[in-house]
Every structure is written in C-alpha cells, then in structure tokens.
Amino acid sequence: MSGGSGDAVLAVAELRTRLDAPGGAVRAVDGVDFELRRGECFALVGESGSGKSMTALSILRLLPEAGRITGGRVRLGEQELLGLPELAMRAVRGRRVAMIFQEPATALNPVLTVGRQIAEVIERHTGNRNPGKKVLELLNAVGVPDPARRCGEYPFQLSGGLKQRVMIAAALAAEPEVLIADEPTTALDVTIQAQILDLLARLQAERSMAILLITHDLGIVARMAQRVAVMYAGEIVEVAARDDFFAAPQHPYAQKLFEALPSPQKRGAELSVIAGQVPSLAANFTGCRFAERCESAWDRCRTEAPRLIPLGAARLVRCHLRERGPAAARHAVAIAGTEEVTYVAVESEPVLAEAVELKVHFPIREGLFKRVVGQVRAVDGVSLTVRTGRTLALVGESGCGKTTVGKALLRLLQPTGGRVAFAGRDLASLSGAELRASRRGMQIIFQDPYASLNPRMRVAEILGEGMQSLDVGASDQERSRRIATLLAQVGLPAEALQRYPHEFSGGQRQRIAIARALAVEPRLIVCDEPTSALDVSVQAQILNLLKELQRRLGIAYLFITHNLSIVEYLAHEVAVMYLGRIVERGTAAEVLENPRHPYTAALLSAVPMVEGKRDIIRLQGELPSPVHPPAGCHFHPRCPEAMPECRLAYPEPVRLSRTRTVSCLLYRASKVASSS
Amino acid sequence: MPVILATDVLVWLLVLAAAGYGLYCRRQPHLAAAWQRVFRSPAAMASSVALVFFLGVALLDSLHYRPALDTRPGEQKAYGTEVRSVLDLPLADLRGNTEKTYSAPLAMVSYAKEQVELPNGKMGREFPRLRFGGSHLKDASEWAGDVTRRVLAGFAASVLLFIMAALVIRRLGKRRPEIPWNAALAAVGGLLFVTGPAVALSLCYHVLGTDKVGQDVLYLALKSVRTSVVIGTLTTIVLLPVGIALGIMAGYFRGWVDDVIQYVYTTLNSIPGVLLIAASVLMVQVYVDTHPDLFQTAAQRADFRLLMLCIIMGLTSWTGLTRVLRGETLKLSQLEYVQAAHAFGVRQPRILARHILPNVAHIVIITLALDFSGFVLAEAVLSYIGVGVDPSTNSFGTIINAARLEMSREPVVWWTLATAFTFMFVLVLAANLFADAARDGFDPRVRV
Numbered sequence A: 001m002s003g004g005s006g007d008a009v010l011a012v013a014e015l016r017t018r019l020d021a022p023g024g025a026v027r028a029v030d031g032v033d034f035e036l037r038r039g040e041c042f043a044l045v046g047e048s049g050s051g052k053s054m055t056a057l058s059i060l061r062l063l064p065e066a067g068r069i070t071g072g073r074v075r076l077g078e079q080e081l082l083g084l085p086e087l088a089m090r091a092v093r094g095r096r097v098a099m100i101f102q103e104p105a106t107a108l109n110p111v112l113t114v115g116r117q118i119a120e121v122i123e124r125h126t127g128n129r130n131p132g133k134k135v136l137e138l139l140n141a142v143g144v145p146d147p148a149r150r151c152g153e154y155p156f157q158l159s160g161g162l163k164q165r166v167m168i169a170a171a172l173a174a175e176p177e178v179l180i181a182d183e184p185t186t187a188l189d190v191t192i193q194a195q196i197l198d199l200l201a202r203l204q205a206e207r208s209m210a211i212l213l214i215t216h217d218l219g220i221v222a223r224m225a226q227r228v229a230v231m232y233a234g235e236i237v238e239v240a241a242r243d244d245f246f247a248a249p250q251h252p253y254a255q256k257l258f259e260a261l262p263s264p265q266k267r268g269a270e271l272s273v274i275a276g277q278v279p280s281l282a283a284n285f286t287g288c289r290f291a292e293r294c295e296s297a298w299d300r301c302r303t304e305a306p307r308l309i310p311l312g313a314a315r316l317v318r319c320h321l322r323e324r325g326p327a328a329a330r331h332a333v334a335i336a337g338t339e340e341v342t343y344v345a346v347e348s349e350p351v352l353a354e355a356v357e358l359k360v361h362f363p364i365r366e367g368l369f370k371r372v373v374g375q376v377r378a379v380d381g382v383s384l385t386v387r388t389g390r391t392l393a394l395v396g397e398s399g400c401g402k403t404t405v406g407k408a409l410l411r412l413l414q415p416t417g418g419r420v421a422f423a424g425r426d427l428a429s430l431s432g433a434e435l436r437a438s439r440r441g442m443q444i445i446f447q448d449p450y451a452s453l454n455p456r457m458r459v460a461e462i463l464g465e466g467m468q469s470l471d472v473g474a475s476d477q478e479r480s481r482r483i484a485t486l487l488a489q490v491g492l493p494a495e496a497l498q499r500y501p502h503e504f505s506g507g508q509r510q511r512i513a514i515a516r517a518l519a520v521e522p523r524l525i526v527c528d529e530p531t532s533a534l535d536v537s538v539q540a541q542i543l544n545l546l547k548e549l550q551r552r553l554g555i556a557y558l559f560i561t562h563n564l565s566i567v568e569y570l571a572h573e574v575a576v577m578y579l580g581r582i583v584e585r586g587t588a589a590e591v592l593e594n595p596r597h598p599y600t601a602a603l604l605s606a607v608p609m610v611e612g613k614r615d616i617i618r619l620q621g622e623l624p625s626p627v628h629p630p631a632g633c634h635f636h637p638r639c640p641e642a643m644p645e646c647r648l649a650y651p652e653p654v655r656l657s658r659t660r661t662v663s664c665l666l667y668r669a670s671k672v673a674s675s676s
Numbered sequence B: 001m002p003v004i005l006a007t008d009v010l011v012w013l014l015v016l017a018a019a020g021y022g023l024y025c026r027r028q029p030h031l032a033a034a035w036q037r038v039f040r041s042p043a044a045m046a047s048s049v050a051l052v053f054f055l056g057v058a059l060l061d062s063l064h065y066r067p068a069l070d071t072r073p074g075e076q077k078a079y080g081t082e083v084r085s086v087l088d089l090p091l092a093d094l095r096g097n098t099e100k101t102y103s104a105p106l107a108m109v110s111y112a113k114e115q116v117e118l119p120n121g122k123m124g125r126e127f128p129r130l131r132f133g134g135s136h137l138k139d140a141s142e143w144a145g146d147v148t149r150r151v152l153a154g155f156a157a158s159v160l161l162f163i164m165a166a167l168v169i170r171r172l173g174k175r176r177p178e179i180p181w182n183a184a185l186a187a188v189g190g191l192l193f194v195t196g197p198a199v200a201l202s203l204c205y206h207v208l209g210t211d212k213v214g215q216d217v218l219y220l221a222l223k224s225v226r227t228s229v230v231i232g233t234l235t236t237i238v239l240l241p242v243g244i245a246l247g248i249m250a251g252y253f254r255g256w257v258d259d260v261i262q263y264v265y266t267t268l269n270s271i272p273g274v275l276l277i278a279a280s281v282l283m284v285q286v287y288v289d290t291h292p293d294l295f296q297t298a299a300q301r302a303d304f305r306l307l308m309l310c311i312i313m314g315l316t317s318w319t320g321l322t323r324v325l326r327g328e329t330l331k332l333s334q335l336e337y338v339q340a341a342h343a344f345g346v347r348q349p350r351i352l353a354r355h356i357l358p359n360v361a362h363i364v365i366i367t368l369a370l371d372f373s374g375f376v377l378a379e380a381v382l383s384y385i386g387v388g389v390d391p392s393t394n395s396f397g398t399i400i401n402a403a404r405l406e407m408s409r410e411p412v413v414w415w416t417l418a419t420a421f422t423f424m425f426v427l428v429l430a431a432n433l434f435a436d437a438a439r440d441g442f443d444p445r446v447r448v
C-alpha cells in the first residue's frame, strides 16, 4: 500500500531496521508498511519483542546506538523523513510528530519543573517567547488539577498518572499532526488507564490528530482504535478496520491471540495456547515466520514466505490460507470444551488459611536519630479466608496493599496486628523451628519472573534449595528424582536443569518459579500477579498450568491480580481491596456479575474489554497515600455516590448474603432490610 | 640465603589466589562471559600487556635473598647483610655502576663542574668524566655515533622479538578470533621498541641519568614498581573483607546493624584520610623505633612499614566499597528470589552466601580495579609528605620527594621527576583503562 488514500498523514513503506547484537544482527523491523490517516487512531498490536517499539523509534529516527535503518520510506505529508539531515529531523520531532513513552518516570527530565519542560517545547517549535499562558492551557487540557501550582513542581512530586498527563501535554505543546503513543498506559492502574485513554480519545477528536497507538492489550485496541495492524516477528501480518478485526480475525496468529484470552465463558475449559516462542529475529526466514507455531501450517508455509494478501476493503493478511478466502467469524469458531459457566459452591471446603484483622504498618523514619514520624498503613485490618483447593482472588490498584497481605500471610513480613492462621495453627505463636516447618505448607510465586530467580544458580540448584532447607525427600537421589518429575509437571525439558535462568524466556522462568514452589508440596500458593509480566499467549499457558495443578493436587491459591478477566476465568472467591482494607468480598459470581461497592463497580467498568461494551464509571483522582488515609470511608474523595456521612466513620462491613460482605454506607443494615 | 619478607608472601599468595579465581571463573559461565567481555575491549588488551610487564617486574622483585659473601674454602659460609631480589640479578650492572652524583641521561660527563687536576698540573674546574657512563669512549666526539649505533642495534633486536611475538599472537588469533589481539600486539610492540634501545644503551650509559648519590635512575624506577604494585594490591585485600562484610551486613540486616555501620563510616569519612593515615603511620614508626630487636635487617624493617601502610590505607578506605555494597544489598534483599528463599526457610548465612554475595561480586571487581590506581597515587602523595613508605624503600613517592630539591637547583635536575612521572603515568593509565573495561564487562547496566 504505497500510494494510499489522500488523507494519509504518515505513510511507512518497506521500513527495515537492524540492531547489532552480540548474536548477530537482529532484524527488529523487517519490511513494514502502513499508513496513518488524519484524525485516526491506528493500533499496532503484538507480543513483546515483535518490533512495535522499534517501528515507532525508526519513524522518529530515535534508534538506540546499535540500531540503523537499512531501507524503506517514511513520508510525513509531503516530506520524506529518512533522507532528512539530523538538524531538519529535530524540527520534525515534537513539532510535527510527537511521542509519548511507556515509562513516564524516565521520559521527563527530573531537574526541570513541569512548566519549564512544556514551555521549552513551545519555545523551540513555535518561537513563542512567552509560553506561560499556553502551558497552563495545555495542563488544563490534559486534566491536570490545579495547573498553576503543578507548573512549578518537579516530576518526582507527581504520581504516575499525572506524569503521563504532563508527558502528553508536552507532546501536544507544538500541536503535532501525529502522536505516537508506545504503551502509554501499561505502567498505570486500570482506573488511571481509563482516564488517560479518555484523554487521548478526546484530544484526538478535538484536534483531529492522528495517533499511532502501540499496545499489547486487545481491550485497549477495542476501545480506542479505528484500524488495527498486528505485528509478528518484525512483520505486519494483518491490517483491518477494528470492527472487522474483532469480528473475524484472519491471520492464524491473531485468531490464537483471541482464543488465549481468559474470560468467564472459558471457565471450565483450558485456554488455547500458542505453542513455542516468538522466533529469534537474528535468524534467516525462508517460509512463514509463524509456521513453527501455526496449527494450520503445511509444506508450502515452510518454503514460501506469504505476501500480504488483500481481502476486501482495506484488509490485508499475510497467510497462504487466505488465498482460499476469508476465515469465519470469531464467535462461530467453537471454543473446544466450553462448559456452562460453573461457579462451584465455595463453602464446601474447609478453611486452610485465615487472616483476621491483619495489620501491617511500616514506620517512616526521619532525621539523624531515625525517629518514627509516621506510619504507612499498607494493610489496615484485613480479614480473609482461603479454602482448600479453592482460589481466592485479591484485586485492587497498585499500592493498595495486595502484595503486603500475601507476604504477611506467609509471615515473610511481621504483621503489626491481627492474626494469621494456617491449617488451624496461629503462625504468630510458632517458634522459629516450627515456623520453618510450616513453610512447607505455603509458598509464593512472584510477579517478575526475571527478579524471582537467582541469576547465579542453575535450575537444579534453584529447585533443590527449598527441598534441602525444608528437608523434603530423604536423600539426594530422591530429591533429584522429584526435581525431574517437577520439571515434567510444569512442562520443561530435563536438560533445563543444568542451565541458568537467563537462558529461558519469561514464561519458562515463571514455570521454573512454579516448580520451585511445588517442590516442597505446598497446600497454599500465594500467586502475586504471576502473569502480568507475560504475553497473552504465555499467560494462557501459565493459567492452564495453575488450574491443572489445582485440580490434580488440590492446591489453594491466593491469587493477587489487577487483571479482572483472569479473576473471572480462575477465581472462586473475590476480595476487593482499597487502601489497605477489603471493601467487598464474595463469590466470583456475586462480585463480578453484580458489584455492589461503588469502587468495585468502577474498577470493573474501567477494564477495557474485548467483548461488548460497558458503561465506564469515571473515577476522579488517584489512590490517596496510605500515610494519611482520608477520614471516614477511604473511598469518599473519589466515590461518585459519596454522601456527607461517608466522611464521618469507616463503614462497618455489611453482610449481604452468606458469602458476601460490603463496606459501604449505601448498604447500611436498615437500608438492606428495607430494600429486600 | 633466601629472605622471606611478609609482603613477598602476601604478593605471591595473591598471585595464587588470582590463579585460583581464574580457574573458578572458567567453570562459572557468567564470570567467564564477563571476563570475555572485558578482554574483547582493545584498551583492556593493550593495558593488560603493560600491567603484565609491571607485574612481572614486581614479582621478580618479590623474591629476596642475601647474597653469599666470597669465602675461602673451608671457612663457614657467610652472607651479606644487604637484602637483594631476583630482579637485581639482571640489573646488577645498573645497580653496581654508580657515579659520584648527578649525571644527565646518556651523559658521559658529570652534571656539575668539579675541581680537577688538569693535565698541565694546574687545578681547574671542569665537567669530570663519569666512572661508568660512556667510559668506553675516548672522547666526546665519538658519543653521537656510539649512541646511534646502540639505538639501532636495540631496534634490530626489538624488531626480531616483535616478529616472533607477532607469530605467536597470530596463532592465538586463530584460536580466539573474537579477542582484539592486534591491540595486544601493538602494546607489545610499543613496549619492545622502548625496551630494546634502552637495554642496549644501559650496557654503557645511564639511560635515565643518575640521582644525587649517583644511583642509576632507571634502576630506581624499576625497583619502585614493586612498591606501587604491593600497595595497589595488598591494600585491596585488607579493604575487601572489611568492606564486603560491613557493606553486606548493613544492607541485609538493616536496623541497628545498619545504623552502627553507617555511623562508623560517616564518621571515618568526615576525618581527612591523610590525617588519619599520618597519625597511624607515625604510631607505627614509633613502634618500629622502640623495638629494633624485632627486625633482623633494615629491609625487614622497611618491609614492615610498607605492610603497615597497606593495612592502614586499607582500614581507612573501605568506606567507599561498603557504601556501594550496602546500597546494592538493600536492593537485592528486596528482590524476589531472596524473598523466595525466606519463604523456604533458608538460613541467613546461606542466603548471604548463595543469593547476595555472588550477585554483588561484579561491584567488588569494579571497585578493586578502580581502587588500584587510587592507591598507587596515594602512596606517592603520602611518601612525598613523609608519612608513606620507609625512606630507604624505593618508591615513586620517595623519588618525587627527593626531586623537590632538585627542581629548585640551577641548572634544574629534571630527569628524576620526569622518570617517576612517566612510570607512574603509564602504570596508572594502564590500570585505569583496564578498570574501565572491567566495569563495562561486569556492570549489568552497561550491557545492551
């Protein structure tokens, strides 16, 4: 699509980018064509490492040192960008094409005030010598409250959401024609993400700006984009209008991505996974790059690389299969083994672990003598129960204390108050030796598979460490036999034992972490966002594995997450946390299908969904600091339903059904009684 | 009769330890990879050639003995009181052929006029011929030709050796093509083209002149190398255990342990290091002076002072390493694999040994490499102000100290200072280049 329609602002053709890496040149972008039209949001989706960011950086010619563009054309309006001298390119960056990055923290200059940074862009590109008023307008436009004060503040004084808004303001300062947003909300919480996405959509409409949105989240694509391109291994494999794409993805890879998404409809079934991994971009490809992982691949796929085949209006697919015509719509493709949505009766199982009024406060020390000047109330009176063989999901925004609850439950942190019990024994009363013994029963899997394995130990040592320390297995032979079975259980080859963690992909590392936890035969595993660092297809593998282990071994999970579709897929019970307290809990069916607490409702509505549309309840502001929680109901400053009495006292939990409690004044005992 | 000085033992133990570490690295893929990254840098290869040269000199100079005196047969063997080293054997001429006083590099006459008896019997002032420098020449007109001939001969030998080195390195290059052997070859070439003519000339001249008491400056400089290397390496082995233990403990245990350690190093850091070192050195000096019976020879006494200097410098400069390690350990102990180890009930010592120590090792290596040159320079400064090594120990600091007066003489004696400066410059530059390469190889943040 070299010519394109007349209103294309940015046309990329045959773009090729190489990166010099120790293992040989990596072809991060390998012949990418697309065009961006005026006023349109064009989404580029793909798994990590597929070359999305490199495409964006190549357009702006901001490649890392090892990178260089080896071919192609990038036309911005009438101007060819790749041939421009660097000086002219600088006038383009920020002026005509602006970019916002995933990590707002690192993209702002820490020693300049917010106002100064935005003013600089304005001065540079518009020659406006007195940009003060414009800066305030911009900050206002991106929804920064109290812009006059914020202008004089430094980036470290702002929260993540505010920083991202400031970045957007700086990007918009010179009124660019094109905005490139590389995962603009990945580092943010769902409620903040919803705010930022709203903002982008509004700005796009108001200024008829074109947005190139890079993301891995199909939910965000569904919400924001008009057109979609799917990237795989440095190539675009499918381009389509959003609705066409969501109705009937044409490339086998895109189809698989949808099938791998967890959702309540798939509860009883295994998620479909994409076997294998994204191929190394250092290799030479002869056939289709997806052939090794594609279920429909045949001989031709391995010998002949598919071209982009046009399919109807403005639709392109890179797959030999599509020469025979388009694929069927997505929902017609039956999901194998789908059962009725099954929510098992939760109370049928005995309580395995329990926290009662758990409190964890971290003292804040200051000054020469480290005086305690305050307390971070990370967890402030949380009660929950985990039952044998069941999954309790703990959801909430980052910083609300989820991980701290998990660690305190395992006594990795010393609780400040309250009680934790495991298998009927109060953990606080245990002596050192007894506590060590009880560690066999409970384990933890962490979020970041890169930080959770010691890079200096071989897999065999990693798996053996816990067993040795907790005296699992009588002899070394028995332990190594057990390690071998564990590896098979989590689906890793036996030769993995002698290798180091860095030789594995994220998903494989997470499997090693799971095997390490399983090694001591725990009955409870705290899973702390175990899939949030992983791609959808890998996430599906891990979720399948966890589910299967629960079925076979009867392990209970405390599943900490902010991804509600995983909760819908996996959890039996849900507890929603806000600022150190649980505001609503109940069975998954109760909470997710009919949220009662205003925060739960807002949280659920903020998640961008692939299927259907929800009305979004917009929350103002951000999670307050747990050092000075708001008086009364902690949620009242953001609550759309707040009443004057909400400021007075923290609402007591109200029991709405046998399994469900809510802490909100809307459900005072009298009111519940009168409404029922 | 061999004489075993304390620093000799420690230096050779260090060589053994380094060899052991090398073997260990071969078996640890991540360490092997890191060192390979280091040696993939041309600067590292070139600087290691220079460092190996200095190290070789220092090691030869660390095998001491007392020469046997000539005795008649039947008589009991007697040994001189003077302690020499193996390095003195090839340098015997340089060492033995002293002049009366200053002479310029390659000179055949003294630097100052003297009262001499003229052939006609009268007394007069003129530049007397040197005892050794150019003594084979009949008169001054032969000098230029002789020097040129010797330089050319030296070059010829260098070229020959260089060709041999090139052949060996070509072989190595075939085995490990990823390593920039050419940089090493260039450094070897540079070294040979300096040493070749220098050796040729030193047979009949004082290449770098002589000092106040007529000692060959080249000899003094070569003997000073050992002091620098000893200071640079032994100080770090004093510093390492203290720095590592305190840094890791502060970062890992936090609480009052951290507070105490932080107070100690903050306090230490607020006292000027030179003052602390001067005070300690003076105390050692007093001790040495009041216990003369502890030392058999002057060399041993000087060596004791050198060792104490290393210890004192080590004990006053661990704070930097501790601070960095504390920060890194604070970060590491929050990492999830350490938390996971806690969840397994793994005991503290094991967590420290398996999970923390190996993951801060790169910082230790980087600090070691960076500190080396710092200590070499510090020694020069300390000796210059008189609180460094024993005045009888050859060191760049003592040379510079002596040069203080020579610079104010008229005409200026420039060559001692210039020699000390050049030697130290090359040593420190090589060490710094190597340290940079080590940092690039070991620092995970530098990697792409």
Ligand SMILES: Nc1ncnc2c1ncn2[C@@H]1O[C@H](COP(=O)(O)OP(=O)(O)OP(=O)(O)O)[C@@H](O)[C@H]1O
Pocket: A019, A020, A021, A026, A028, A046, A047, A048, A049, A050, A051, A052, A053, A054, A055, A064, A066, A216, A281, B448
């Ligand atoms: N500085 C670099 N040096 C060498 N290779 C790199 C560098 N940066 C990225 N790569 C490689 O380039 C390829 C594309 O990377 P890119 O960052 O564009 O992926 P992405 O699709 O944006 O992934 P993510 O979703 O993780 O952001 C990958 O194979 C990656 O490993």
Ligand code: SF4
Pocket: A251, A252, A253, A288, A289, A290, A291, A292, A294, A295, A296, A297, A298, A301, A306, A318, A319, A320, A321
């Ligand atoms: S070309 Fe073949 S291997 Fe590639 S996606 Fe299509 S069917 Fe699969």
Ligand code: SF4
Pocket: A597, A598, A599, A633, A634, A635, A636, A637, A639, A640, A641, A642, A643, A646, A651, A663, A664, A665, A666
């Ligand atoms: S108690 Fe009030 S402020 Fe809190 S959630 Fe309920 S309605 Fe909102």
Ligand SMILES: [Mg+2]
Pocket: A052, A053, A182, A183
């Ligand atoms: Mg990216």
